Amino acid sequence: MERKSRKAGYLMLFPSALLILILIVYPAVNTVYQSFFEIRTQTAALGPRFVGFGNYVKAFRDEHFWDTLWWTLIFTAVSVFLELIIGMGLALMMNRKIPGQGLIRTAVLIPWAIPTIVSGIVWTQFFSQNGVINSTLAAFNLIKEPLNWLGNEWLAKLSILIADVWKNTPYMSLLLLSGLLTIPKDYYEAAEIDGAGKIRCFISITLPLIKATMSVTVLFRIISAMRVYDLIVAMTAGGPAGRTETVSMYAINTYFTYGNTGYGATLSVLMLIISIAISMLFVDSLKTKGSV
Amino acid sequence: MKQKAMIQKVGYAVFLVLFLFIMIAPMLYMISASFMSEADLNVIPPKLLPSAPSLANYARALVQQPILKYVYNSFVITIIAVVICITAGSMASYALTRTNIRFKTTFLVFVLAISLLPTITLINPIFKMYSKLGLLNTHIGLAVIISVLDLPMTIWFLTAVLKNVPISFEESAKLDGANMFQIFIYILVPLLKASIFSISILVFIGAWNRFLLSQVLNQYEDYRTVVVGLTLYQTTHTIPFGVVAAAGLITIFPLLAMVLLFQKNILGGIMEGGVKE
Amino acid sequence: MMKKKVFAILALTASMTLGACGSGNKNVQQEGSKAPESVTINYYGRPDDNGVESTIVTAFEKEYPNIKVNYVELPDSSNDRLKTINTVLQAGDSSIDVFAGDVIWPPIFASAGWVIPLDEYLHEGELDAYLPRPLSAFQIQEKTWGLPFMADAGALYYRKDLLEKYGKEVPQTWDELVAVGKEIAEQEGDMSGFVSYWKPNESLTSSMLEFYWEKGGEVVDENGKCVLDEAKLAETLAEMRAMIDNKAVVSGIETFDTKASRNVVCAGGAVFSRDWLSGYGPFNSEESAVAGNMEITVLPSYGCLGGWGVMVSAYSKNKEAAVEFARYRANYESQLTACELVDIKPTLRAAYEDQNLAARKPELPKYLPVLEAAKPRPQSPFYAEISGIMQLEIHSVITGMMAPEKSAANIVTKVSELLQ
Numbered sequence: 001m002e003r004k005s006r007k008a009g010y011l012m013l014f015p016s017a018l019l020i021l022i023l024i025v026y027p028a029v030n031t032v033y034q035s036f037f038e039i040r041t042q043t044a045a046l047g048p049r050f051v052g053f054g055n056y057v058k059a060f061r062d063e064h065f066w067d068t069l070w071w072t073l074i075f076t077a078v079s080v081f082l083e084l085i086i087g088m089g090l091a092l093m094m095n096r097k098i099p100g101q102g103l104i105r106t107a108v109l110i111p112w113a114i115p116t117i118v119s120g121i122v123w124t125q126f127f128s129q130n131g132v133i134n135s136t137l138a139a140f141n142l143i144k145e146p147l148n149w150l151g152n153e154w155l156a157k158l159s160i161l162i163a164d165v166w167k168n169t170p171y172m173s174l175l176l177l178s179g180l181l182t183i184p185k186d187y188y189e190a191a192e193i194d195g196a197g198k199i200r201c202f203i204s205i206t207l208p209l210i211k212a213t214m215s216v217t218v219l220f221r222i223i224s225a226m227r228v229y230d231l232i233v234a235m236t237a238g239g240p241a242g243r244t245e246t247v248s249m250y251a252i253n254t255y256f257t258y259g260n261t262g263y264g265a266t267l268s269v270l271m272l273i274i275s276i277a278i279s280m281l282f283v284d285s286l287k288t289k290g291s292v
Numbered sequence: 293m294k295q296k297a298m299i300q301k302v303g304y305a306v307f308l309v310l311f312l313f314i315m316i317a318p319m320l321y322m323i324s325a326s327f328m329s330e331a332d333l334n335v336i337p338p339k340l341l342p343s344a345p346s347l348a349n350y351a352r353a354l355v356q357q358p359i360l361k362y363v364y365n366s367f368v369i370t371i372i373a374v375v376i377c378i379t380a381g382s383m384a385s386y387a388l389t390r391t392n393i394r395f396k397t398t399f400l401v402f403v404l405a406i407s408l409l410p411t412i413t414l415i416n417p418i419f420k421m422y423s424k425l426g427l428l429n430t431h432i433g434l435a436v437i438i439s440v441l442d443l444p445m446t447i448w449f450l451t452a453v454l455k456n457v458p459i460s461f462e463e464s465a466k467l468d469g470a471n472m473f474q475i476f477i478y479i480l481v482p483l484l485k486a487s488i489f490s491i492s493i494l495v496f497i498g499a500w501n502r503f504l505l506s507q508v509l510n511q512y513e514d515y516r517t518v519v520v521g522l523t524l525y526q527t528t529h530t531i532p533f534g535v536v537a538a539a540g541l542i543t544i545f546p547l548l549a550m551v552l553l554f555q556k557n558i559l560g561g562i563m564e565g566g567v568k569e
Numbered sequence: 570m571m572k573k574k575v576f577a578i579l580a581l582t583a584s585m586t587l588g589a590c591g592s593g594n595k596n597v598q599q600e601g602s603k604a605p606e607s608v609t610i611n612y613y614g615r616p617d618d619n620g621v622e623s624t625i626v627t628a629f630e631k632e633y634p635n636i637k638v639n640y641v642e643l644p645d646s647s648n649d650r651l652k653t654i655n656t657v658l659q660a661g662d663s664s665i666d667v668f669a670g671d672v673i674w675p676p677i678f679a680s681a682g683w684v685i686p687l688d689e690y691l692h693e694g695e696l697d698a699y700l701p702r703p704l705s706a707f708q709i710q711e712k713t714w715g716l717p718f719m720a721d722a723g724a725l726y727y728r729k730d731l732l733e734k735y736g737k738e739v740p741q742t743w744d745e746l747v748a749v750g751k752e753i754a755e756q757e758g759d760m761s762g763f764v765s766y767w768k769p770n771e772s773l774t775s776s777m778l779e780f781y782w783e784k785g786g787e788v789v790d791e792n793g794k795c796v797l798d799e800a801k802l803a804e805t806l807a808e809m810r811a812m813i814d815n816k817a818v819v820s821g822i823e824t825f826d827t828k829a830s831r832n833v834v835c836a837g838g839a840v841f842s843r844d845w846l847s848g849y850g851p852f853n854s855e856e857s858a859v860a861g862n863m864e865i866t867v868l869p870s871y872g873c874l875g876g877w878g879v880m881v882s883a884y885s886k887n888k889e890a891a892v893e894f895a896r897y898r899a900n901y902e903s904q905l906t907a908c909e910l911v912d913i914k915p916t917l918r919a920a921y922e923d924q925n926l927a928a929r930k931p932e933l934p935k936y937l938p939v940l941e942a943a944k945p946r947p948q949s950p951f952y953a954e955i956s957g958i959m960q961l962e963i964h965s966v967i968t969g970m971m972a973p974e975k976s977a978a979n980i981v982t983k984v985s986e987l988l989q
Contacts, residue, residue: 008472009391012383013399016443019380020403023440027417028409041655042950045682064961106552107312110319112497113547115519118540121533122318128829129821130338132321151824151968166314171494175449178490182456212452220445223408230503239769240823241965252412256652258954259677261416261659268413275408331856334832420660428664507649508656511613511641511664523644527618527911530828 028272034265041259048262055266064242065250065267069274072246075157076225079164084218086165087172092202094173095180108170116167120234123163124150127235153243156236160244163231172217179213180206219282223275247271319544326350326538333534349538353525358513359539362521363546365431365510366500369517372435373442373499374492380439381446382488386476388447389454390462400448407444415508422509429512437509438502442495453487454480493551500547518543608890609637612898613654613668615877616645621910625903629894636890647671647771651953658683658882665882666891667898672706672721672876672945673771673952675714680950684880686712690892698901702943703876703916709948714880716899717916718907720936721875722943723779726834726842726852729864731757740841742869743783743808747817750840757840762817764839766825767809769964774956775873776843777963778946781805783870788947788955788984795985803977806966813967823967835859843868845875846936850912853932865935871944876916908933914940951987958983 035055037048059065094105111119126132127149134146149155187205196204227248232238238245247267255264325333327345353359388396418437419428427433461483462475470478481488506517522543525536614622617640626638643650651674657665658678670678678684696704696713703717725746727739731753740746750762767773778788786801812818819825819833827844834842835857842848842863852863879895881888897903904915905926914936920926921933946952962980965971 005391005472006393009387009393012387012391012472012476013393015380016384016403016447017399019376019436019440020406020443023418023437024406024409024414026421027414028406030417031409031413041659041677041681041683043680044659045680104308104312106548107315109493109497109551110316110544110548113544113551114319114322115501115522115540115543116503117519117522118322118536119318121531121536122321125321125338125533126318128338128824132338132340148821148824151821153968153970166318170315174490174493178487179453181486182453209456212455213449216445216448216452220448227410236824237769239964240968241970242769242961243970248410248412251410253957255412255415256655257648258951258957259655259681260954265413268410272405272409276405279404279408334828334835334856415656416659419656419662423660423662423664504652508653511643511653512639513642520644523646523649524616524642526645527616530831 031265031268034262035269037262039260039262039265041261051262055263056270058263059266059270065247065270067242068245068247068250071157071244072226072228072248075161075164075228075246076222079161079168080218080221080225082161082165083169083172083221084214086169087176090169090173091176091180092206094177108173110170111167112170116230117234119163119167120231123159123166123231124235127159150236151240153240156240156244160232160235163235164225164228167231168221168225172221175217176210176214179210179217182213183209215282219279222278226271226275322537322541325534326541328534330532330534349532349534350542352532352535353539353542356535357521357524357539359518359521359542361514362516362518363543365515366518366543367546368431369435369438369506370496370499372431373439374495376436376439377442377446377495378488378492381443381491382450382481382484383476384447385450385454386472386480388451390459390475391472400451403444403447407441411441411504415504418505419508427509429510429515431515434506434509434515434517435499437505438499439495441502442498446491446495449491450484450487453484457483497547607635607637608887609639610666610885610887610890610894611639611641611664612894613641613643613650613665615643615669617642619910621907621913624910625898625906628902628906629897632897633890633893636893638894643669658884661884663882663884663886666885666887667879667881667895669718669877669898670715670880672703672717672874672878675707675709675878675880676948676950676952678880679709679712679714683883684714685883685888686714687716687881687892687895688713690889690896695896698917698919699899700916700918700940702874702940702945703878706874706876706945706948707878707880715878716895717876717878718899718904718913719877720914720916720940721846721877722939723775723843723868723872723875724846724848724865724939725868725872726844726848726863726865728753728840728859728862730862731840739866740869743780746841746869747812747815751815751817753840760838760840761819761833762839763812763841763843764819764822764825764830764833765843766827766830767823767964767967768826769960770826771956771960772827772845773963774959775875775946777805777809777959778873779843779868779871780808782944789949789988793949793951793988795981795988797981797984799977799981802980803974806963806973806976809963810966810969810973823964834863846914846939847912849932849935865932865939867939867942870942872939872942874943874945876914878916949988954987955984958987 034048036050036052038051038054039048043049090108094108129146129148133149134143137143138146147155149159183206188201191201191205226246228246229248229252232244232246232249236244238249248271251264251267251271254260254267321340324341326349327347328339328342329344329346329348332339332343387393388400414437422428422433457480461479465475465479501519503519507520510516510520522536522539525532525539612626617623622640622642626640630636630638643653650671654665654668654670658681675684691713699717700720702722703720707713707715707717732739735753735756737749737753740749747762754760754762765776767776781801784801784804786798786805787796790796813822819839830842830844831848831851833839834844834848834852837858846865849863849865851857853860857863879898881891881895885891899916901917901919904913904917904920905923907913908915908920908926908930912930915921921937927933947955949955959980962971962976966973966976
């Protein structure tokens with residue numbers, strides 16, 4: 001039985017392993033390889049030139065890279081944090097039998113169903129000088145002059161955060177909800193009988209039991225937040241003065257607009273290393289719940 | 293006591309309405325804009341409601357680009373991608389949590405690490421590969437690469453969920469003589485319906501929204517996806533937002549209809565029961 | 570059960586391969602040697618606005634029945650098109666035969682060796698028919714790498730009625746423009762002197778270059794070396810910032826894209842505007858409040874040359890056919906069609922002398938002086954990156970986040986490093 005289980009296991013793992021090997025590992029190796037060369041469209045006729053760690057040295061001295069990296073990390077931390085809190089609240093709400101549940105669940109998916117290009121334009125309109133947000137704030141007498149949402153560094157960052165949280169909270173809440181659904185109701189019933197309040201229930205029952213799902217959700221949300229691109233391009237094009245530009249925007253520009261494949265590969269490898277570092281933190285937390 | 297309950301109820305209702313409004317406000321604006329003329333949309337300050345609602349934008353949306361064909365393409369590609377991803381992913385997480393294979397942690401960590409590579413780096417190598425294999429401008433080609441992008445997340449997520457599901461059912465099934473595949477298909481999959489549904493939705497929407505890869509791999513009109521098609525409405529520096537909004541809505545409604553349908557069927561049943569011991 | 574699984578996996582792989590073989594052949598062009606009768610080429614063109622590209626393609630296929638053209642539509646944004654075309658050419662793939670390229674691309678593709686020079690295919694004197702400025706963008710090192718089919722340039726738009734009302738002449742320098750604009754705006758009230766779009770993108774660099782060129786500054790010399798004048802650059806940036814500080818321009822200009830700027834003009838919110846030639850139509854259309862009053866003229870000193878042309882890929886398997894199409898796409902009939910359908914400005918001198926066209930498009934002659942005063946952007950293969958560097962620094966200054974001198978110094982340092 002043991003051997004059979006093992007054979008069956010490998011067989012079931014095979015499709016995933018094969019797909020990943022061909023379609024991701026190969027490009028990954030290719031990228032790392034390219035990061036050691038100077039490969040530019042402009043010099044394509046001359047072919048790639050080996051530069052060893054030259055590109056990496058350049059990246060370390062590249063102020064713009066560090067600026068965008070810093071902003072990317074802050075953006076990721078803040079938006080994922082907010083999405084977790086709001087998403088958890090939403091999931092808890094959707095978990096109970098309350099009127100309008102189906103409506104809530106569909107409404108919650110709308111931000112995510114709208115293609116980013118379109119929602120990007122909508123948010124740009126909302127945050128423009130004469131847009132809805134300024135008008136509403138003025139109507140409530142909260143501001144005297146229209147705020148320059150997309151032109152001021154901090155306001156621009158805030159507006160992007162709002163748009164991103166709006167877009168991704170559904171993602172979080174849905175995953176968290178399915179985690180909540182695996183918790184047997186009897187636990188709560190038993191706790192209620194013992195006189196535990198809602199908050200106590202949450203902390204002692206819910207949290208520990210969805211820790212695993214929550215960690216995975218947060219982890220993958222972090223990864224995708226670090227790659228944010230469409231939304232920011234639509235709203236601020238990385239402005240003002242590149243202050244809202246993220247690392248992936250910089251990398252994409254380097255690859256495609258500037259035609260600097262070698263350096264783009266270097267940036268990607270650096271992004272990879274940083275992502276791995278962040279993930280290591282999560283792998284630890286997952287491991288404590290008993291080994292796989 | 294009754295008053296407190298009343299206040300709570302009202303407070304809750306107010307909060308609910310406000311929340312729902314914020315969630316769908318952009319879509320409400322899209323709906324409004326889709327009926328507005330260009331003049332209305334360009335006026336300063338921007339108008340919120342059309343002065344003379346008309347279906348002109350919808351007509352233009354359908355004529356200027358074969359948006360319905362794009363919707364069809366997106367559906368086909370996305371569904372194939374979801375099927376591949378969920379099948380391979382669930383099989384893999386089953387293998388990782390219920391069998392005796394070695395190097396489980398290594399595989400998980402490796403899969404995670406490799407998925408952290410920015411998608412941009414995939415474009416050139418995959419393009420070259422697909423070009424040689426003739427997979428450019430096909431449904432299956434794009435579907436496969438898209439499915440692989442969400443595979444690590446699916447594996448990790450389903451692994452986490454499976455770990456929490458008690459083995460008791462499977463033990464009794466094993467005693468009855470079922471083998472691993474039968475247990476997987478007949479016992480675990482039904483139990484995991486909610487999780488599979490959730491992750492499917494996410495993979496679906498993720499796949500639907502993939503832009504760069506779709507643009508580069510499926511360049512020909514016959515195989516183009518919706519998100520790429522939407523960018524083609526822009527001409528000479530300006531985006532005709534009314535038309536794009538109309539096109540966008542045309543593409544969202546089938547999605548939402550699908551979600552409404554499925555969430556009732558699967559989640560509805562689970563809500564009553566939960567996981568019984 | 571296990572056998573079933575193995576079979577399923579094999580079947581999946583097999584069907585993938587079969588599906589690949591089947592659909593792969595759909596749009597592949599045949600080898601010229603096997604079937605000399607019919608050839609298919611892929612044309613990666615501009616958006617099919619009002620059917621312009623498909624009309625031209627159909628007309629071409631009629632005249633050349635043995636060449637089939639598969640028209641692939643790419644998005645309007647220059648950068649988005651670049652992504653796709655870049656990827657294909659970088660892979661040395663033959664799926665692009667001929668494509669529409671932005672006027673700033675020839676240096677990139679020529680130095681990469683991804684496009685072919687067209688000189689050997691052209692007839693004697695064929696190039697003379699083109700306006701010199703638009704053509705110059707495609708001529709590098711004595712060779713012609715493409716044919717322009719759409720002319721564009723930065724232009725100055727002014728409110729004819731307001732200038733008349735206050736007895737002002739069309740300004741000849743930027744200083745004059747700012748002063749006159751401010752004066753009139755103050756008198757009229759509820760409007761600004763000048764509007765344009767200074768969001769960080771290519772148009773921002775173009776605008777700055779137009780100011781910089783008035784001072785006599787240059788960016789690169791004929792050898793592609795950096796010749797930036799830091800002092801003039803700092804002056805330019807400081808002036809742009811001053812325009813915002815002194816309220817000589819619409820507030821929020823640093824967040825404006827093309828649409829936002831044109832909305833202001835059409836609502837009557839500005840005396841002057843800097844925009845591409847394509848602005849003339851919207852400014853004077855029926856929905857505009859200032860229709861008939863918005864005139865076009867040359868900018869003080871130079872306007873940036875813009876526009877598009879066709880280029881032929883070096884990896885094409887059907888170069889002759891591709892070149893035939895390229896020449897057709899840029900020829901007289903096609904340009905007339907494009908002008909009629911979507912108001913694209915022609916690049917052939919003859920088009921501006923055509924009586925029929927002039928009858929339908931009376932404003933055509935107004936574009937000629939603007940096109941003649943157009944100056945191409947720095948023709949360096951690294952221009953895209955230079956522009957990116959500049960956009961960042963320019964925007965830092967106009968949003969008040971950095972001093973002009975420091976930004977100018979940054980630009981010079983980074984660009985020199987890049988061009989070494």
